[in-house]
Amino acid sequence: MIDTLVHVLLVLALPPLLPGVIARIKAAFAGRNGPPLLQGYYDLAKLLRKGSVLPEGSGWVFLAGPVAGVAAPLFASLLLPFGGHSAPVSFAGDMILFAYLFAFGRFFTAAAALDTGSAFEGMGAAREVAFSCLAEPALFFGFVALARISGSLSLSTMLGAGPGWVMAGAPLVLVAASWAIVLLAENCRIPFDDPNTHLELTMIHEVMVLDHGGPAFGLVLYGASVKLFVLSSLFLRVVVPFSVTDPGLDWLAFVAGILLVAIAIGVVESVLARLRLVKVPQLLVGACLLSAFGMLLLAR
């Protein structure tokens, strides 16, 4: 019960910290001071108090995007084990629900973008759904590989502490590399998308939400950070499937691990440039192949 409570509190409270960490790392690389670590929270507090401008002609779908964008990753987090603690909800086949919840969020985010009738937002929505077509198989090849390693069909045991790295180190390296790419692509980080770009023509995620403002935009930002948090913890659990015996220490280790993932994303964003849009599918197909090879190595 306490574990579930901590789990929910963490996923509700911690996500807006991650963009702050990433921004600080990038600032450090650029020799700047950067925004405060808690900037994400300040932004949310301000946005939720502001009035909003709704684009003419848009309907309820326009507001459904931000709502689904928050609800879907929040719900998905309940299926995921954080650190050594098993997930609050777990059943055979929950990884499929996990993946499809993100698809649900994507559906409504893209539909909300189309509801504005803007060419730019249509462009962003088209890119978002097109790239995730390639990210999805990479995720599922990884799931199959994990299912074969652990013999389980539930995320809690798939990602639980086991003999994975000893028994199947090479496949796990491939899956982890593939999922690192998926993590960056699904959260629209460099090299796929630059969250700080100023040119609408080249954006993916940010351009879908150009017309959202005020509380709706607050939800969009919050939903994006929750998604980053959840997918980071999935990735973390693949790389470090171990747990500390003391439950309190284990939670601390988990938070530290998440911050490390955020720092790593910051480093990647600082040292890499954005890919040209036409190159993005190639990298994603590469990610698919990596995890497919990971799965093939487990053929026996």
Next chain:
Amino acid sequence: MSLLLVLAGAFVCVAGGVPGLFLPPGGAARRIATGGSVGGSLLGLAGAGIAAVTGHVETFTLPWPLPGASLHVGLDALSALFLVPLFLVSALAAVSGARSFGDEDHPADARRTRFFFGTATGAIALVLVARNVFFFLAAWEVMALAAFFLVGADRESREARDASRLYLFATHVSTLVLFGFFALFRSLSGSTELVPLPRGVAGTHAGTALFVLALVGFGLKAGLLPLHVWLPPAHAAAPAHVSALMSGVLIKTGIYGIVRITSLVPDPPAAWGDTLLVLGAVSAVLGVAFALGQHDLKRLLAWHSVENIGIIVLGLGAGVAGRAAGRPEWALLGFAGGLFHVVNHGLFKPLLFLGAGEAVHVAGTRDMDRMGGLGRLLPKTAFLFLAGAVAISGLPPLNGFASEWLVYLGLFDRARATGPDALRAAFAAPALALTGALALACFVKAHGAVFLGSARGEEPHAHGEPRSHVGPMATLAAACVLLGFWPAGIAPVLARAAAIAAPGPVPATSLAQLASLRTVGFSALALVLLLGAVSFFLRSRLAAAPATAGPTWDCGYARPTARMQYTASSFARGPVGYFRWALRPRSKGAPVARLFPVAARFESHVLDTVLDRAIVPAFRAGAWLARQGRILQQGRIQLYILYVVVTLVVLLFQV
């Protein structure tokens, strides 16, 4: 009792259309035919529902004065599972079609369309209950012919005539192949009833031939790639309520055939299951890829039928492979998932076709690139279409997710086992994931281009949403929601039908233990509650501060127009590009040149690669060969006498 209800329902459906043929068009004729379809369907629904819930098996035989033939009918859970969506869709589509394809707009065609609609419903019902080979083929042919007249319902449209001709050709090839199939079946089983084959037959060459014939004959009807060629044009050209019936239930008779036939084989080889698995995966991925390339809203939905048939066959393949491997739990999961998807596709596809029909009617075009903003004129249609789009994309919380989840679970369960066998399933699961992501892209596009944004062409006129149109759609959507929230409710029926589809060893665990559909239902409910909570929060924040309406941000462009919106074609360009090796998109138009480009045109199309690159050239070659034979026919009597003499001489030397 339930079988009698089904037969009575089928009879009333057929009989209801007859008086209309002799009455003047309009009022009474329409009421009798629609009443017949609805009343007959309700009767049949009651019978099939009882059979599905109780699981009683009933059979009934009457003699038929033909050698080998008898009026042998039977009703079990497997038949009932196909009959329930049939009668539900038939009743709802008949109500919708009475207005949308009414006597006012189609004075010459409405009456006969209502008659053939009832006939098709009755014939499908008979196909599903027939247990005698001849009776099955007779019902099959009546169904095929009725559907031919339904596809060509609009006799003034050249497109409908062409589509119905292509369909007639395809369905007769299917019937021909089925004749061969049943002849072989009879020689192997020694009976003209649908009885189990003896053990050991399936592994022989004759068994392989039997499987291939069944696959071609039934696959043509189901629209399995590459036998789908008739399907996109037929569904596009037919009236919306006909497309709903055909896509929702008629093509499922092909699936029913495959399931019924494999259930009669006691020992299916592993190769059968793997063939189905591969065909299903190819059909699913390429079906949705072709759908993405379409501009025509109804053609897009038709291609999605190819995709969904692929998903169903993927489930069946997992089931057959499970039987072959001697793992009844895989068979149970695979068949239950595939059959669940049969029911679900029979609910959300008619929903989408009815919504699309209304959108096409209001917009005056099927071209999505000329639509837009219809959601403001048709808010209820837009909402219900969105529900169908979420369901068909396999997203929680609706029913599409529940059935795809079952199929996934069967594949994953097999993929984690040891052996080379497992690896095939291991590739099928990511293929299904790719299909799901593409379907999502396709339905974001379809819904967005049609109902969201603003009109790209002329502003359509306000039109209203009559109850006869919204009611059927709302009923179908409610069924989708029900099965999404409570998939455990249908689980016992699925388990019974799967047990018929996979006779033999019974799995040690029940379906509820293997797959927690109850948890999936709870998750769907929880997701909706969470969505409600977040939207309540957003609503309260929006109410707290002033909200105004303003123009959409366009980067400061001075004179935006609705035509600058992203079109359906541009939206799909990325994924279509990934599949250009199969889709072969054709585009016309000059590249933009010079600093101030002059007016330019650009168009791109994705046609049917199989039809254009394989079947049409093959028929051209056949026609050319046949023309070469014409030199024999000179029309002179002397020449024909010469032929006779030569033949006689050759024969004499032979003997």
